Structure formats: structure tokens, C-alpha cells
Amino acid sequence: MTEPIILRHDDIAGLLTPADALEVMDGLLSLEADGRIRQPARTNIVYPGGWFRVMPGALLGEDDTYTGLKVMNLSSEGLRYLILLFSGSTGELLALLDAALVTASRTAAMAAAAARRLLGQDRVSIGVFGSGYEAQAQLRALAGALNADSAVVYSPNPAHRSNFSKTMSEELSISVTPVESAQEAAGHPLLVLATKTDKPVLQSHWVAPGTVILSIGSTRPEQREIDTALIERATAIIADHPAQVMTESGDFIAATADNRVSSERLIPLAQLDAHFNKTAESLILYKSTGTSTQDLALAVFLYQKARRERVGESLAQFPWLKSKEV
Structure with missing residues (x-):
């Protein structure tokens, strides 16, 4: 034994x-x-x-x-x-x-696995929303998995985003810059959201075509981090567990209530290669609730x-x- x-x-x-x-x-x-x-x-x-x-x-x-x-x-x-x-x-x-x-490591690694499948080894800059434990794990995983050359970080607390910037710049040897608004962080080809808010921090009209969005917050019904217009607008929605995303993420509960999304639109990450071809104009949303x-x-x-x-x-x-x- x-x-x-x-x-x-x-x-x-x-x-x-x-x-x-x-x-x-x-x-x-x-x-x-x-x-x-x-x-x-x-x-x-x-x-x-x-x-x-x-x-x-x-x-x-x-x-x-x-x-x-x-x-x-x-x-x-x-x-x-x-x-x-x-x-x-x-x-x-x-x-x-x-x-x-x-928990932080597997969430970050699965998001990085999704990003690598979608972006390959193209050089990319990253907009990070959130400055806590999970956000650090996300940037750490993405910097290792992708050809990331720089990042910016937004969180509502100036001291937190400044500390995040300093710590992650030193650890990862890439430029990580704090920014003063969520809209400023949204202007990058790869966005990662790791927040604990009850209101959306990312608005659809800030996001350009061709952007890949990794949303790993909003894992409970009362939490929000992206607006329903962005969910509706997405060319493809990829999920680690589609049924769980639909019933537990506050963002998707709200989008369902507004008739902005249906479960048929969600592609399981494990089946991504068989179901989706990305173009330069594709707006792709990856949503994780963890498994x-x-x-x-x-x-x-x-x-x-x-x-x-x-x-x-x-x-x-x-x-x-x-x-x-x-």
C-alpha cells in the first residue's frame, strides 16, 4: 500500500x-x-x-x-x-x-494553450486587466507560451498596477507598463481579463477586429468583466467547459437573459482544431470557468x-x- x-x-x-x-x-x-x-x-x-x-x-x-x-x-x-x-x-x-x-497555474496554462492555438508564434503585445494573483499567473504563462514582446496592465488601484508592472517586468524581462484606463489596455491584439468585479470592465466598442480575448474571471453568477455586446459580436466563442460557462459565468448569464448568446455558439477548446479557422478579422473570445x-x-x-x-x-x-x- x-x-x-x-x-x-x-x-x-x-x-x-x-x-x-x-x-x-x-x-x-x-x-x-x-x-x-x-x-x-x-x-x-x-x-x-x-x-x-x-x-x-x-x-x-x-x-x-x-x-x-x-x-x-x-x-x-x-x-x-x-x-x-x-x-x-x-x-x-x-x-x-x-x-x-x-488553480491559478492550470487556469493560466489552459488560457495559454488556447492563445497558442489561436496566435501561433506571432509577436504579440498583451493588455492585462487585473493585477492580482491570477493576473500574474496569466501573464507568466502567456509570456512563456507566446512570442510576447510587451504588456500593459490596468486595474483600478494605481499602486496595485504599478507594483504588478515592476514585479512582472523584472521577472519576465519584458516591458510591462501600467495604464490609467481600461480603454487604454484594450488596444492590444491579445487581452487577458482576470478580475473580480460585478460590472463589465471591457466594452465591445474599444476592441478592434482581429483581437483575441481571454476571460478567466466572472466564474460566478454575480461577477462580470465583459459586456454582452462583445459576446454577441465575437466571431467565435471558445470555452473550457461550455455548459458550465453558460450556467455559472455572470457574463454569459446576462448575455443569455438579453438573448445575445446561445449554447450552440460555444466551441469546446478540446475540439477547436476541428471547428474553427481564424482570419485576420476574427474577434475571438476564450472563456474559462475552470474544471x-x-x-x-x-x-x-x-x-x-x-x-x-x-x-x-x-x-x-x-x-x-x-x-x-x-
Whole structure:
């Protein structure tokens, strides 16, 4: 019996690179295209002062099946994430993983995978909306996956966008400039939105034809970051999980209520190559709400690497095995 391990935030930070995460997400897209994932609807419980989410899934790999789930809990103190990873063949618990960095990394890597499929290796400048943890992960992933030569960042707090600019310029060795308005950030061929607002920050009339937009905020019904006119105008809408986007993203709930979008317009990212040809005038929107299989795919990678490098704290004989009754 394999003893399960705990991988804490610092363990994961030492094991994971943006390039690793991108490779894992590319592999997951192939697995999904082959029909080898299981991803039931996630459960959301809203209560006064917070919410709780459970995200189960399974990966039917060539060597083994992995099952598991991520749980998230938002309270007045902030957000906590935890992944439980199991072997599908033996039922053994393999690992408990702090999921904060996993979540940011898999979201950023999947957006980068989408951008690379749409933009190739063309030189590109990036407009970033948001200056927090997720926005940093997004720019880090995009700079590694694309031929990015510069970026600008907008967030409503001048100190936050200035700090973001300084930190990311030094880390990525590209020019990252703070700008004073969302409209100023919108004038770039690749836009990435990682916000937590309840009102749209990107207006359709600011966005030129040929732009690719990566929207990874607005993952809950009360959140907004793009206006409904932009959703209606998009040449193509690509989603990591179309059904989930339609029912959980505030932007798409609003667009549905206004009869601006229908589920038939959304193309699963795993099926992108078979469904879409980009032109110079195409306005492309990628929308992500995150999935359990993204979490599990990265958890499997981290678990296997941690075992090889002897990282993590052992949890001997946990949980207790209840034998089958004879």
C-alpha cells in the first residue's frame, strides 16, 4: 500500500513551472478529445458570508485511472482550496494538495494553450486587466507560451498596477507598463481579463477586429468583466467547459437573459482544431470557468514528481481502510 502524501503550497511552488503546467494542459486536451475524462457537474453551496464548492472528476489515462475532487471554501478570511487525489485502480488516497497555486497555474496554462492555438508564434503585445494573483499567473504563462514582446496592465488601484508592472517586468524581462484606463489596455491584439468585479470592465466598442480575448474571471453568477455586446459580436466563442460557462459565468448569464448568446455558439477548446479557422478579422473570445479535470491533471503531475524527488509529508495509514464485508 502506498502511503499518501501532503503537498503544501511551498512544496508545489518548488515543483511546478509554467512550462510544466502548459504541457500538462496540452495533454489533458488530447485526453478530453479522446473521450477519456469524466467530469460531472460541480456542486455550489451559497450561505450567509461565503460559499462552498465541490468539483469531482476522473482521468482515464493509458497507465492508470485517477479520480479525485477539489473543494473550495470562501469565508470572510479568504479562499481555501484542497485537492484529494486517488488511484482509480486501487481506490487508494495518493495525495492531499493545497490547491491555490494549482488553480491559478492550470487556469493560466489552459488560457495559454488556447492563445497558442489561436496566435501561433506571432509577436504579440498583451493588455492585462487585473493585477492580482491570477493576473500574474496569466501573464507568466502567456509570456512563456507566446512570442510576447510587451504588456500593459490596468486595474483600478494605481499602486496595485504599478507594483504588478515592476514585479512582472523584472521577472519576465519584458516591458510591462501600467495604464490609467481600461480603454487604454484594450488596444492590444491579445487581452487577458482576470478580475473580480460585478460590472463589465471591457466594452465591445474599444476592441478592434482581429483581437483575441481571454476571460478567466466572472466564474460566478454575480461577477462580470465583459459586456454582452462583445459576446454577441465575437466571431467565435471558445470555452473550457461550455455548459458550465453558460450556467455559472455572470457574463454569459446576462448575455443569455438579453438573448445575445446561445449554447450552440460555444466551441469546446478540446475540439477547436476541428471547428474553427481564424482570419485576420476574427474577434475571438476564450472563456474559462475552470474544471475538475484541469485540477486533477496537474495534481497527478505534481504527485508523480513529488514521489520522484521525495517531496511532501507522509500520511501513513490515512484514511483508514474499511474492508469489504464478507
